Amino acid sequence: MTAITEAPTRSIDYSALLGHQPAPEPVTEGEVPTKDLLIINYSGDLEKVWATLILTSTSAAMGVKTRVFCTFWGLQNFVKDEKRITGENWMQKMMSLMQRPGISHRKLSKMNFLGMGPWMMGSLARKYNVASPRELLDVCHEMGVEFIPCQMTMDMFGLKPGDMMDGMAPPVGAATVIGLMTENSVPLFI
């Protein structure tokens, strides 16, 4: 569980973590962000989960309550890196075999070239001081971003709580997501 009881302070120097980004406009003391951020992380592609983690780490650093609903291919991002084969039956095992789960094993949706694309992206990121997905994920955990697995996806892919990275929230269903969206969360489907 990564639920936080106190809002993170605004003094975290996340600009160092996130590289060259211009600082956000200062927030007037006493002003409260009125909306939460909810990202439905549906995709398992490297560039999409990277986008998710850049947005959520920034958002949490700004004091915005931030949640990630991890569903379908996107749930694979949050399986422990060291898990190789997941699932209970041959179909689930075959799917995990063909699409290796874990944040460090993501592929680009295009220009993957057997791993050369992601390697180039990683090189450029280091060169320009942009944190890797792995590093951003750690930052997100420290800042209290909630990562919430989709129960239906857990079932369909045969994933067990022990397969998932530490610190995830308990699984929920679509109704919880609808509730958040129609109440106070700004949603993005990524």
Add this chain to the structure above:
Amino acid sequence: MTAITEAPTRSIDYSALLGHQPAPEPVTEGEVPTKDLLIINYSGDLEKVWATLILTSTSAAMGVKTRVFCTFWGLQNFVKDEKRITGENWMQKMMSLMQRPGISHRKLSKMNFLGMGPWMMGSLARKYNVASPRELLDVCHEMGVEFIPCQMTMDMFGLKPGDMMDGMAPPVGAATVIGLMTENSVPLFI
């Protein structure tokens, strides 16, 4: 037209329809969901339209006014299953030939393997009690989800009202969608 005049009651047991999902938190009597849900269903991929239908069937069951704007590849999801070739000129016919329209003929965006991927997904869904897109679509219709075709897409793909599944709303343009989004709808682009 699937417009509804009365909100569906909250007593529908959609958990039976949607499988293992945890029940939503109970809503206090008299509390009204303040936002509508608007999904822009842009993609024709199996997994994306499945996500659309899981979210919309759940949302409608919770009493949230729910609309789906069906555009570009996403409009193909809502062509009648039995239509094989659509369109008026050779280009439109060729596109429908190469991407068979209809909710029962969707392909996965990855791991499709000439239909083996979707078959495995279907098997897993049945095994874990998750409704198929076809079944969810029927549920959505019963619960009053409005499926609204994009006029521009109808024109470009040469689709006629008779090609589309029964019960769709009249086609609209982008301006109607912008109106809904900037007024009271929470939008997702899927």
Add this chain to the structure above:
Amino acid sequence: MTAITEAPTRSIDYSALLGHQPAPEPVTEGEVPTKDLLIINYSGDLEKVWATLILTSTSAAMGVKTRVFCTFWGLQNFVKDEKRITGENWMQKMMSLMQRPGISHRKLSKMNFLGMGPWMMGSLARKYNVASPRELLDVCHEMGVEFIPCQMTMDMFGLKPGDMMDGMAPPVGAATVIGLMTENSVPLFI
């Protein structure tokens, strides 16, 4: 800079620009659109940037304050058409070589067929009076849509201000986007 100081009037006949779309419902005099539109244009695919530009040109014509945050593959859409190779080091140059930047060089995400798909789409668009991405982009500029580059993407792809189309806003980071989303903008991730 495309920032506008006065809201565009509602009298622009954008239906002529956007083809067959039904007119929006008339807005009562004095009624103010309460939300801004923010599109995070993440994808470089032809059909996705087309969707972005149809939505933003319509939105701006309706008097809604409209912004496009251009990030990752999506930033490539807004490089000058005549630029062929961009970037400073071999990795950046190679990426631009393999994915030609510029609004007139976009490819379909599926059915591209070495350019035949986009050519067919272009033919159908002309036939049915739908403006091309190039034309819509000009319309957007005239109507004051702000196109805002992502600073991190500029860095990672080695793009310089001179590579980008005229009239773009200064680059910003994720924090600015989070600020807009959690304040008064309805976001779409495309």
